[in-house]
Amino acid sequence: MAWISGVACTEFGRLPGLDAIGWQSRAARAAIADAGLEPAHVDGLLAGYATTLRHLMPADLLAEYLGLKPTVAFGVSAGGATGLSMVATAAALVDSGSAHTVLVVGGENRASGQTSDTSIETLAQVGHSRYEVPLGANVPAYYALLASHYLHSRGLDAASLSPLAVQMRRHAITTPGAHFTTPISESDVSSSPLIADPLRLLDCCPISDGGAAFVITDRPRGSGALRIAGVGQAHRHQHVSEADLENLGAASAAHDALSQCGWTIGELDTVGIYDSFTVTLAMLLEEIGICERGKAGADAAAGRFERTGTLPLNTHGGLLSYGHCGVAGGMAHLAEVSRQLRSSCGPRQISGPARRALVHADGGVMSAHASLAVERT
Amino acid sequence: VTDHHDANESADDWTKGVAAFVVVSCPRCRQRWYLPRSCCPACGYDKPQHRVAKPEGVVAAATVVHRAPAPFGDAPYTIVLVDLVDGIRVMGRSEPAIRPGEHVTANFTGDPLLPYFRLIEAATADVHNRERSQTP
Numbered sequence: 001m002a003w004i005s006g007v008a009c010t011e012f013g014r015l016p017g018l019d020a021i022g023w024q025s026r027a028a029r030a031a032i033a034d035a036g037l038e039p040a041h042v043d044g045l046l047a048g049y050a051t052t053l054r055h056l057m058p059a060d061l062l063a064e065y066l067g068l069k070p071t072v073a074f075g076v077s078a079g080g081a082t083g084l085s086m087v088a089t090a091a092a093l094v095d096s097g098s099a100h101t102v103l104v105v106g107g108e109n110r111a112s113g114q115t116s117d118t119s120i121e122t123l124a125q126v127g128h129s130r131y132e133v134p135l136g137a138n139v140p141a142y143y144a145l146l147a148s149h150y151l152h153s154r155g156l157d158a159a160s161l162s163p164l165a166v167q168m169r170r171h172a173i174t175t176p177g178a179h180f181t182t183p184i185s186e187s188d189v190s191s192s193p194l195i196a197d198p199l200r201l202l203d204c205c206p207i208s209d210g211g212a213a214f215v216i217t218d219r220p221r222g223s224g225a226l227r228i229a230g231v232g233q234a235h236r237h238q239h240v241s242e243a244d245l246e247n248l249g250a251a252s253a254a255h256d257a258l259s260q261c262g263w264t265i266g267e268l269d270t271v272g273i274y275d276s277f278t279v280t281l282a283m284l285l286e287e288i289g290i291c292e293r294g295k296a297g298a299d300a301a302a303g304r305f306e307r308t309g310t311l312p313l314n315t316h317g318g319l320l321s322y323g324h325c326g327v328a329g330g331m332a333h334l335a336e337v338s339r340q341l342r343s344s345c346g347p348r349q350i351s352g353p354a355r356r357a358l359v360h361a362d363g364g365v366m367s368a369h370a371s372l373a374v375e376r377t
Numbered sequence: 378v379t380d381h382h383d384a385n386e387s388a389d390d391w392t393k394g395v396a397a398f399v400v401v402s403c404p405r406c407r408q409r410w411y412l413p414r415s416c417c418p419a420c421g422y423d424k425p426q427h428r429v430a431k432p433e434g435v436v437a438a439a440t441v442v443h444r445a446p447a448p449f450g451d452a453p454y455t456i457v458l459v460d461l462v463d464g465i466r467v468m469g470r471s472e473p474a475i476r477p478g479e480h481v482t483a484n485f486t487g488d489p490l491l492p493y494f495r496l497i498e499a500a501t502a503d504v505h506n507r508e509r510s511q512t513p
Contacts, residue, residue, distance in 0.1 A: 117446040124446075130392045131412055132468050135491060136445055141456055144440035149458075152438070152477035197441040241458065241468050242412060245437075 002091035003225040004374065006035030006103075006215030007342075009316075009335035011177030012208040012323030016112040020050035023107030023211030024062050027328065031213035036222035037101060039066060042215075044099030045073040046086040048327030050108035051122045062105060072099050079126060079363020080274055081233075082106065083212065083331035084370035088231040090216035100218045106327030107211025119207050126364040128239045140204055140277070142240045142365040144196035147279035149245050151198060154294035158198035161278035162189035163301035165202050165320055168275060171307070172317025174348055179208045179323030186301075189278075203278040208323030212331035214338075224342040229263070229356075230373035232256025240365040249369040250287040254360055257371035263356060265289055270340050270350055271311060272333025272359035275318040284360055285313075288371075312350040315340060330361040334372065341376040388427035391492055396485035398492065400430040400463045411465040432483035432492070434461035439475045457481070457494055469494050 008030035010023065018026065024047065032039055045068055047059040055061050059073040072093060078085045083106050090102035110119060124138040132142075151158060166186055172178035184202060192201040215221070216228070233256075234249030258264070271290060275281035282296035290311065291299050299305065305313035316322045316336035319329050337357035339345050360371045389395040402409045403417035403425055416423045437458040445452040457471040459481055469483055469492035481494040 120446045128412055134392070134489065135456055135468055135470055136442055136452075136454055137456055137468065138442070138445060140444070141440050141442050144442075145438040145456065145458055148438035148440055148477055194441070194443040196443065199440075239412060241466055242410070 001218070002094045002228040003217050003220050004087070004214055004228060004338055005217040005221035005225040006031035006033075006037065006213070007224070007335050007338045008034055008214075009177075009212040009328070009332050010107070010210045012210035012325055012329070012332070013179040014111045015209045016109070018109055018209070019113060020053040020108035021062060021065055023109060023209065023325070023328070024050075024105045024213070025065060027107050027211035027213035028062070028066060028103055028105045031215050032103065034222060034224075035215040035217065037215060039068055041101045042068050042103045043071050044090065044093050044102030045070040046090055046102060046104045047075050048082040048086060048106035049075060049077040051110060051119065051326060052108045052113035068103070070099070078368040078370070080276060080330040081361045081363035081368035081370040082327045084334065084359060084361045084372055085233060085368070087214055087216060087228070087334065087372060088233060088370055090214075091228045091231060094216055094218040101221075102216045103213065104216060105211070105213045106331050108326050108328070109209045110325045111207045111209045113209070116207060126238070126367070128241065132239060132241060139365075140196040140199055143277045143279055144199045145240055146245065146283060146366065147198050147277070150279055150283055156294055156297070158200075159186065159190045160297040161203060161282055162186040163297045164275070164278040164281050165189045167300045167305050168314060168318040168320035171315050172321030175316045175322060178317045178321055179206050180317075180321045199277055199279065205276050205319035205324040205329070208325040208329070210323060210325035210328050212328035212335055214331070214334070224338075224344065226338055226341050227375045227377050228372060229375040230257035230260030232371040234369040235367065238364055238367050243366060248283070248287060248362075248366040250284050250360060250362065250366070251289065253369040253371040254288040254358065257358065257373045261373050261375065263373060268311065268356050268358050269352060269354050270315065270337055270357045271313050272337045272357065273313060274330060274333065274361040275314060275320050276324065278320070280362065280366070281318070283366065284362065288360060307348065308351045312340070315345070315348060315350060330363075333361070334359045334374070337374060341374060391485050391490050394490050396490065398430040398432055398461065398465070398467055398483070399427050400461070400465050401425045401427050409464045411467055430461050430463040430465060432461070433497070434459040434481065436475055436477050436479045436481055437466060438477055439471065441473060459483075459494060467492065471495065
C-alpha cells in the first residue's frame, strides 16, 4: 500500500529569482519536512521535465543538488500528466519494495525564465513537427480545435464555458499563493481578447513560476498521510489529428482508479481536474462522468463546484487561476485535495466531509491521462 | 499506388512541396492513416501503401488563431481539422468563418507549401455527395 505522506506546493506566479532547480528544491525540501522525514530517508526520486532546464537527467541533477543518494532515480515526461504519472509510478515502486520513500518533484521558472513566445513555441512541439506545427498550430490552437468540436457536437456557444473560468477565479481569490486573484465575471471572460477562437484570454491558463512535490511512502509517515486508493492511466494518441475526440482516455484512466477502490463518482467529496483551458476542464469532467454531456459549464454556473457545493472542484483555483508552471501545475490539484482531505485548508476548507478525492490530469493534446483516487483513512 | 518498404518517411506530399495529401493504407487489414509510419498502427504490417487523397471533406473542427509566436506573424489565420472523403483526418489552413460540418476542398499554396481549404458551394457539395454515395 502506498501513502502520500509529504505534500508541498509553492506559490505560483511571475516570481523571478529562482531557476528550475531552485523551485524544485524548495518544493522538495518542504515535502520531505511535511512528511516528518530527513533527506537521507529518500531512496527514490522522480523528477519531471522543465522547459527552462532542458536537462537529460533531471532526477540525478536534483539528487546531487539536494545531497540525496537514491537507489532509483529518473526523469519523467508526459506533459501535464507528468506529476500524477510520477505519483502512480512512485506508488508502484513502494508497492513492489523497490523503494520505501520516493520523492516526486516538479517545478520551473516557466514565466520568468523565458519569453512567452519561447514557452508557446516549446509547448507547440507536442504537435506533429511536419503535419501540424508548420501550419501555425500551437497549444491554444490545438485546444481551440477541441473546443470547436466540443461546442459544435453539443450545440453550445463559447460563452457556455465561461462559468468554469469564473469558478476557478472565485476559488483562487481566497487561496494564498495564487497567480490571479482579481474577481472576474462571465462577461469578463466572454469579452476578453480572442487567443484562438473560440478560446479567449480568460479561457486559457497563465504561464507561471512555481514548484510542487510529494513524498510517497510504503507506510504512513508524518501526521497527515493519505492512502493512494487507486491509480489509472491511458495513452491513446499524441496528436490531435489522430485523437478520438469522444474517447480520449480520461474515462478509462479514471475508471481504472475508481474501480481499484470500488468508489463511484457520487461518493467523492472533492475532485481536482486538469484545467489548462476551460474546454479541457469541460471535456474531462464530462468524459470521466462527473458532469453530463454538455453540462460542465452549467454545473459550474449552478454552484456545484463551490467549496460549499455538492462537489468542490479545484478549490485552489486550478491552472486557470492558481497558475500553471508545467509539471508542478498538474501536481497542484493533488496538493490541494490532499490539504482538503487533511482538513488543513482553514477558511478554504470545504464544508462537507473530506475523505475521498479523485484527481485527473492530461498531457499534450488530451494525449496522456493519469488519475489517482486518494483517501483519508 | 506506391509501396514504401523503407520507412517512416511519408510519400511525396505537401510537407515535401508536392501539392497533395497522401493517404496511407494497410493492404493486410485495410487500416488507413495520415501521419507517416513505417508499420500499420493496427496490425503492424510493414508494407503500407501510399496514394494521393482527394482533397475534399467535412470540417471536424476550426479555429481562428489570433495570437501566435513570431514565426507565424501573419495572425489571424484559420486552422481546421478536416475528415477527408478518403477516410483520414488532416489539419490545414482555411478561409475564415469555416464551421464544423461544412464541406470543404483544398488547394495547396504558398512557400512553404500549405494546404488551404475553402468552402464548397452547397450545390456543388450535393453533387459530390451523390458521386461519393455511388462509389463502392
